[in-house]
Amino acid sequence: MKMKLCFRWYGEDDPVTLDRIAQIPGMRSVVSAVYDVKPGQVWPEESLARLREACEQKGLCFDVVESVPVPEAIKLGSKDADRLTEVYCENIRRCARYGVKCITYNFMPVFDWTRTDLAKPASDGSFSLAFNQEELARMDPKREDVALPGWDASYSRAELRELIEAYGRIGTEGLWANLEGFLKTIIPVAQACGVRMAIHPDDPPYPVFGLPRIITNETNIDRMLAIVDSPANSLCFCTGSLGCDARNDIPAMVRKYAAAGRIAFMHIRNVRREADGSFAESAHLSSCGSLDMYEIVRALADNGYDGYVRPDHGRAIWGEQPRPGYGLYDRALGAAYLNGLFEACEKEVNHAK
Numbered sequence: 001m002k003m004k005l006c007f008r009w010y011g012e013d014d015p016v017t018l019d020r021i022a023q024i025p026g027m028r029s030v031v032s033a034v035y036d037v038k039p040g041q042v043w044p045e046e047s048l049a050r051l052r053e054a055c056e057q058k059g060l061c062f063d064v065v066e067s068v069p070v071p072e073a074i075k076l077g078s079k080d081a082d083r084l085t086e087v088y089c090e091n092i093r094r095c096a097r098y099g100v101k102c103i104t105y106n107f108m109p110v111f112d113w114t115r116t117d118l119a120k121p122a123s124d125g126s127f128s129l130a131f132n133q134e135e136l137a138r139m140d141p142k143r144e145d146v147a148l149p150g151w152d153a154s155y156s157r158a159e160l161r162e163l164i165e166a167y168g169r170i171g172t173e174g175l176w177a178n179l180e181g182f183l184k185t186i187i188p189v190a191q192a193c194g195v196r197m198a199i200h201p202d203d204p205p206y207p208v209f210g211l212p213r214i215i216t217n218e219t220n221i222d223r224m225l226a227i228v229d230s231p232a233n234s235l236c237f238c239t240g241s242l243g244c245d246a247r248n249d250i251p252a253m254v255r256k257y258a259a260a261g262r263i264a265f266m267h268i269r270n271v272r273r274e275a276d277g278s279f280a281e282s283a284h285l286s287s288c289g290s291l292d293m294y295e296i297v298r299a300l301a302d303n304g305y306d307g308y309v310r311p312d313h314g315r316a317i318w319g320e321q322p323r324p325g326y327g328l329y330d331r332a333l334g335a336a337y338l339n340g341l342f343e344a345c346e347k348e349v350n351h352a353k
């Protein structure tokens with residue numbers, strides 16, 4: 001198959017071992033990162049060498065990094081931004097030196113992905129990550145200790161309030177300006193060392209607690225890609241993140257950006273949307289959620305997509321008590337399903353030639 005199947009691995013502490021990952025049919029690459037340093041620090045070369053060695057011992061490649069996190073100071077454009085952007089560039093160079101071809105990152109203020117429930121039970125006895133608008137509306141992180149799952153608990157309430165206010169001061173256009181400056185510095189570095197930067201969309205793709213969110217829809221993705229018109233400035237197209245907003249036509253967007261050669265990495269998962277913007281992550285199969293997975297894969301195959309693909313989050317099934325979204329079983333089922341879709345779609349495209 002043309003697409004490169006990969007699987008996220010959280011390193012030596014991940015209960016899902018490389019041995020197990022290597023047994024998933026068609027598995028090619030490991031998606032990982034250096035987790036022993038804080039955002040804004042240079043990644044030790046020994047850590048990168050160890051990661052590569054561990055993957056290669058199991059017959060897997062280590063060529064995708066997720067993520068090199070972008071420090072808040074860069075997103076806010078504060079006084080440390082230039083120095084931290086130089087550190088970021090050095091991390092790109094170091095990753096490239098150890099064989100990395102694709103680096104994922106995001107530009108979401110303060111919080112990465114946001115959910116209100118990490119283990120919402122379904123009628124079949126499985127559990128998945130979910131987001132409920134009503135529950136979210138009841139919370140105010142500036143007034144109380146919100147403990148939403150998935151958030152960086154290392155911020156104190158005062159620090160959190162200050163950060164949220166700082167983003168309020170720069171606003172959406174300020175965040176865009178800081179993304180522009182960041183991309184104009186890092187993309188030429190990535191291009192020079194053969195790395196494609198893949199921005200992950202905001203998850204969910206709408207403002208949470210009034211924080212600006214900019215990688216949310218086709219208009220904004222067009223704007224982001226135009227800042228530096230280069231394949232090194234590409235997308236990590238996450239169907240489940242963008243698919244939380246019913247106005248995003250996911251197969252059409254995949255078709256457009258695959259045709260333009262601007263997708264470096266696909267996160268493929270399904271999500272079941274509700275009318276008020278709430279959602280739950282579902283099994284990968286089309287009939288389990290709101291997204292048509294065949295149409296997504298077909299759009300890729302029609303454009304000869306040969307980039308990276310991974311099953312994204314999975315449910316907790318078969319008694320596994322996984323790191324939220326990152327158990328073995330349901331992601332492996334997702335990988336098997338994606339293998340089937342890609343084999344069928346790629347062969348259909350070849351037969352039609």
Ligand SMILES: [Mn+2]
Nearest residue numbers: 238241267312
């Ligand atoms: Mn994703």
